[in-house]
Amino acid sequence: MKRLWPNSLVGQLLLVVALILLLAQGINSFLLYRGAQNQNLVEASTSAVSRIAYGLERQASDRPVSRRDPMRPRRWGQLRYSAESPVTDDMRRLPELEARAGQAFANMGIGFADIRATLRGDLTSDMTGHVIGTGRNERRKNPINRSMGGGPETSETKGFIIISAQQDDGQWVSIASAVRERSPLLVRTLIFQTVTIYLLMLIPLILLGRYISRPLKSLTATAQSFRPGTTEALEEQGPPDTRELIRAFNDMSGRVTRMIEEKDVMLGAIGHDLRTPLAALRVRVENVEDEVERERMVAGIEEMNNMLEDILSLARLGRSTEQSDPVDIRSLIETVVDEFSDLGRDVRYQRGEKQIAAVRETLVRRALRNLVGNATLYGTVADISVEKSGSSLLIHVDDDGPGIPEERIDAMFEPFLRGDASRNRATGGSGLGLTLARAIARDHGGDIILKNREKGGLRATLILPLG
Template identity: 45%
Template sequence: MPWPRSLAGQMALLVALALFMAQAINLALLLRERGAVRMAQITRPAAYRIADALDQEAAGRPVVSDRGRVRLVPRDPITATMQTQPAVARELASQLTDMGVRVAAVDVAIAKPWQYVIPLSRFERRMAMRAAHEDGPRDSIVIAVKRTDGRWMALAGGLPREDLRLFWRLLGQTLILYVVVLVPVLWVARRISRPLRELAAAARGYSPAAKPEPLEESGPPDVCAVIAAFNALRLRVTAMLDEKDRMLGAIGHDLRTPLAALRVRIESVEDDQDRLRMADTIAEMNRTLDDILSLARLGRPSEPETEVDLAALVDAVVEDFRDIGETVTFEEAERLRMRLRPSLIRRAVRNLIENAVKYAGAADVSLASDERVASIMVADRGPGIPPERLDQVFDPFFRLESSRNRHTGGIGLGLALARAIVEEAGGRIVLTAREGGGLVATITLPRV
């Protein structure tokens, strides 16, 4: 049986197992007590009859009467085919000793109806026939006692029948306990687990872009306290993110202002080569600043989702690179309507193509789709990336020094920003080695 994963299931199973163990122990104790009572039912009357028979013999009266059960026999009536009962024999011997009756040996066995070897009186035969007619053949307990003078005394009697009502009573008690205990336990567990499930769903579905709605505080006081703490935490996180956005906006404004001033001042530099290098440095700083701000603001985009043609969007990005003379090809694809944030997806595709152009000189772009996902592939014939580094290159500010230096590789935010954009849209981006050399970057976006 699989272990339940829910709180209610685990509590119910543990309580059920505890009740089962308790009832099993209770049954063992009852059976032990029942065995002691059954032993007393067998041995105590037999001990009294044997003591009474010996008293009658000491008084000069015969041992056996028509209604008696104790009689003298020439030998031990218990045969090898009978089922001996040494525990009963020891108990009977102990009781005879307590009563002051001295005997040489006690032997007890259970005999089947056809194993009787003791001659019965007329009364005993009549009672045996009546019992057989009413209840069917019954096993008998045969008791043989060897006296100190060497003679044997024997008696036989019916075994007490097993009382099956004890089992059914215990089963009924168990079912009642399960109903009385498990129903409240399941109710309490559900009362606790329902708000916890809602809390887990709210935590998983938390989005910085959405306005935080307070979660209803329900359940026991401890659970209500956890939900209240979560509501307060979500408000604090949202306030921190708002403050971060304001700070990033201020940083972007404060940095772009002096960069713009520098861009104006370099126009007075007479050396054309120095002026161009300064302009490139300022442009690179602006791009780096844009990447850092874009990466920091992801998760709280200001651009709403709109329905766009993904094929047209990718084709427009490719045309931008063609306009500046880059070798970028695009396989024509059918119109593909999707809901997404076009500016961010365009930025992710542009970063991938830009990487391919920088490190391979050209890029091959294609688009494929099925009923569930759409895939954008950007392939190149560059030096590639070692397999053990394919995931590491998505880390911010990570660069492969051996093949991508500062001059060609920026500061290592392009792939990190592309992955963050794609994952924010519910998709994924992977890098794989291209057959024949090079690299293939694949963006996979869900269509629904």
């Protein structure tokens, strides 16, 4: 069912309207068909009532011939006189037609003690020769059909209406009338009506839907590719509600851009104001005679510089001036491996097939460096592997460390949270490595996933889109 349901607003609107029209037209067709069937029965019963009234009038004016005389010559369609009604108790009666017939006889001044009506698929043997509307194979010319543009139509006999009326002397006078079927013209009319309604309703809805959806698609595309300071204002178009939405988006875009520009100015000032005294402090530390104490001071200053650099990098993501260029991921990984190998860290990488991805090389290298640094910090070895999955490139960094409790994996991406609670540089950094790495990955349209390995240790996967 989900496959049949369209994803677009216009498609859903058209499908709902089409289903509603189909349901309404189905109900309308059923009612029209039932009405046509009832009309056929009424026409057949009207013919029977008229023939009974006509026959009784002729019988009243033809007194020398007895209606009970079996030797009287019979003609096709003449009335049947009998002591018993051909409409027996086991037949299905038609109360509405009986009431109509009684009212018609009363209007003509003819009174009957009882009137019976039934519908039969075929005639009983006692009614053979007492039927009207058959034997001519005539083409009926209904004035309604002609007014709707339909020509004469050959009708078929679908059954027989038997009208039987009891006179005051107890005798029953009966006649059968053929019921004609006019459904072929009715079906063509309903099909033409349905097609016309669909064209009159759906074509304007398609145009209206496109008028509404076109600016919404532009708004969606702009929101997905939104870059503060680089996204141009959208043209206000579409219905008034859509124009108001685009206007609000343009205003929001302007406010976000101004806020980020103010943040960049503030970060630049903070970076300058902090780096200057740190540099001066580093110069003064060099004059400390105690070598052990001097090394501790230098390490503290370096930690502050690294933390400041991580904070500024995290805050400036999304505003990087570096362009995305095609990069051979193998070469990028080998560069990171060489850096850690020079520091004496055990980092392994088996060079595989060439994989090209459009990335900002400096940022991706930094994200990968943070993952490898964590792996070598909490484990003894970092094993790097590359896997292609669909339109994404997966860079796995496996370690043999203690891993992370499942309930804490999501929390590890929070700023300043580390796997080791201590602030010792030997066991943990500033707590911004994973946060910065995931921010870089998401800025490229990817992500970072942490998962404990079955054989022990942790797997950090850097996902980058190949497109």
